[in-house]
Amino acid sequence: MLSGFTTKFSTSSQQFTVLNRIAIEELEAWFLGDATAICQAYPKVAQLFTKRTRYRDPDAVKGGTWEALEALLKGKGYHQGGLNKVEAARTISEYMQPQNNQSPSFQCFNAGIQAFFR
Template structure:
């Protein structure tokens, strides 16, 4: 089995390059393709998926991963589902409940952004940046990684700068490169990460049947 990951930026691609080998079995290969932001991904997605449809084998899966940002989650999911269906794909959401439950494409939304996944594993953050307080997750502001007010990347920037890191502004690619290798996928408290992780486990189980 092979999985094509379509993500909106380089920092997500970088994070996945460390996370996916920790999750996927050795028999599953993958490629990650990043775009110049969410709007670039969404604008190019219809043509990209129609191109895939012309050649993609049955044992390939496509996983599209985008940030929620300030959008309505349900509307964004419907938009992604429509693009996939228009290109001729059966999505995981549409296949649910069907007898064979066969699908080839999965749409997943990070709530709110990649940095929420980092807040979901504070231990990884403190390993990457030792001067960050290990008790930060006990503060109400950061307790729910998917419900941090004012933007998660801005929150991560504040936390890191307070500890003396990224003084010139958060370097997202560097943060992903520093934090993701330390992450433990089984212990992440971000609900959106847990959904993503469970989805990959389901794909592995399907491959093993």
């Protein structure tokens, strides 16, 4: 119990008022976790990019997730002046399907949100 608020961690019941989640990795990991959304937002990107070692685990991308997303998109002719993070976020998020996301951190966050509204 946190100052009268029941946290998800502190209760065995399904009723809680506080959900603690800390985003450790960059948000772009969550975008990389939904390859279909990226391909729909940026049609020149082939879904096969997920087979490349760098992109297999969106939460463990080496060299930074925004840099990896930028490289992926620039390689197909998008964001040639550098990744516009706000524009990319708006564009990709339109197509995201939470249940299909391959990012474990996204799934943890999403499960917490879903539990909050049950």
